[in-house]
Amino acid sequence: MKNDNSPQEMSPKPAVSSLILDEDSQESQTSAKVHIMDCDGNGNSSDLTIDDIRLLVEFFYLPFQHGPHAQQIYVDFHWLRFNYFTNSDVCFFSKSKTVDEFCFCRETNGIVEL
Amino acid sequence: MSREISVSHILSVNTVFQRRVTIWDNLNANDYDYRRLCLGPFSGRPTGLSSRLSGMLTNPNCEFELNFIPLNTLGQWFQSLKLNEIQDQIDDNDEESLQIQQVYRVETALDQALIDWLPEFNKVKSACDSIKVCQLNFDFPNSSIVFI
Numbered sequence: 449m450k451n452d453n454s455p456q457e458m459s460p461k462p463a464v465s466s467l468i469l470d471e472d473s474q475e476s477q478t479s480a481k482v483h484i485m486d487c488d489g490n491g492n493s494s495d496l497t498i499d500d501i502r503l504l505v506e507f508f509y510l511p512f513q514h515g516p517h518a519q520q521i522y523v524d525f526h527w528l529r530f531n532y533f534t535n536s537d538v539c540f541f542s543k544s545k546t547v548d549e550f551c552f553c554r555e556t557n558g559i560v561e562l
Numbered sequence: 563m564s565r566e567i568s569v570s571h572i573l574s575v576n577t578v579f580q581r582r583v584t585i586w587d588n589l590n591a592n593d594y595d596y597r598r599l600c601l602g603p604f605s606g607r608p609t610g611l612s613s614r615l616s617g618m619l620t621n622p623n624c625e626f627e628l629n630f631i632p633l634n635t636l637g638q639w640f641q642s643l644k645l646n647e648i649q650d651q652i653d654d655n656d657e658e659s660l661q662i663q664q665v666y667r668v669e670t671a672l673d674q675a676l677i678d679w680l681p682e683f684n685k686v687k688s689a690c691d692s693i694k695v696c697q698l699n700f701d702f703p704n705s706s707i708v709f710i
Contacts, residue, residue: 496683498676505631505676510589510602512565 563588566606572614584617590632591621601628603635603672609665612643630682634675635668642666 506515514522567585575583587607590600600623607618620636622629642665 496680498680501676501679501683502672505601505672508599508601510605511563511598511600513602515602 563591564606567608567611569608569610569614572611576614582614582616584619585611585615586619586621588621590623590629592623592625593621596624599623599625599628601631603631603668603675604639605635605668607639609639609643609646627682630679631672631675634678635671638671638674639666 502515503517506518509515509518513519572583572585585607589604589606590602592598592600604620611618618636618640620632622632
């Protein structure tokens, strides 16, 4: 009967059929608690860095301006928006690395990293 | 709201009101448009204003927890005022002491506020915590309040 419960299936330890029913339920409770604590986000939020928060703050900065990094991202996207087609033509027609193509690739990498 | 508040501007307002005014600063307020958030640092208000004002109030974002940077940097601004006052007193008493002016810089204040804010993201909070913090009492001083 107990072996059919879903918490046991979710627990990392394999269910042992020879356990007494009380111990078995305790084990499932503790594993469930550990699971809830994981859901609280201790693991995820510790990955946040100051740069992450800085970017958040700079996108929602002051009523009349964005932060410098956010401004740079907007400038980069603006550049991409108005240079994408011309630079893709350059990439398509010329096999050699032109200056434009190099700039385009470098700018794209910059945005992907951010 | 004003991008910058200059000393000369405040002096002209003071002459009109015949007293030192208190600034109600809407720099970080977002109650006029809830889609906006103003998490940026306190800026555009020089420390030289302090002797011409009787107070500085801030009107923060409606979302209390998001006001960490504005309040932290405003606190740093106020601290630099206090340090300058102490420094001036020391300079008056002892002329040989080094003149170190604590200048409020927006960039360094923002850096410090971000460092202070980071641990807040790792805290596990309950709904009751924010209610306790939000119980703030505002005492309005007997002076002109300028909405900027």
